[in-house]
Amino acid sequence: MKLYTLSVRRWWVMVPAVLALMLVTWLIGASQVPVPSLLGGAGMAQIKHFVPVIVSVAVMYCLDRRLPEAELTAVVPVRRIDRAAVSAGAVLLLAAAPAVGLDVARNTLLILALALVVRRIANEATAVAAGLLYIIANVMLGQPPDPLGYRIGSWWALPLYPAGSIPALAFVGSLFAGALAWGLAPHARTR
Secondary structure (H helix, E strand, O other), rough: OHHHHHHHHHHHHHHHHHHHHHHHHHHHHOOOEEEEEOOEEEEEHHHHHHHHHHHHHHHHHHOOOOOOHHHHHHOOHHHHHHHHHHHHHHHHHOOHHHHHHHHHHHHHHHHHHHHHHHHHOOOHHHHHHHHHHHHHHHHOOOOOOOOOOOOOOOOOOHHHHHOOOOOOHHHHHHHHHHHHHHHOOOOOOOO
């Protein structure tokens, strides 16, 4: 099973993905790009809102690599190993939080939770796209202007919450735990 984990699933990809997340976050800092807003005018979004997709792509890549015959005859259920690997990736990500910021780590866990749920319903490619579309929707719709023209964050736009928001982190942690339990359960569909 160790050979399967390293050569087929390639869970070692998580380490370079988290390192890439750290490097990109460090290089871009708080750089902003103009984005359209559906609620009026154009707004500015930090590029760091989009870097969680790096880890999401890595996890979905690993989950997409399968050998169904080997998984059916394995003594240890592969989903148990997958759960352990995704959990270890989350711990690695939270350990990198001092370098990337708690908001980037929180948002990565949120996008990963969304990707795991969508993967269970559809497939890995759709899961990555759903995470990216969720970020885009938050950036475009999550900061409506108040009557004075200032941008304020919406209550539902979790990726836009400040880095020190403990309630947002707790909520994302519970979402991730639920997605880990439900999203890595056996598929209802056949491949």
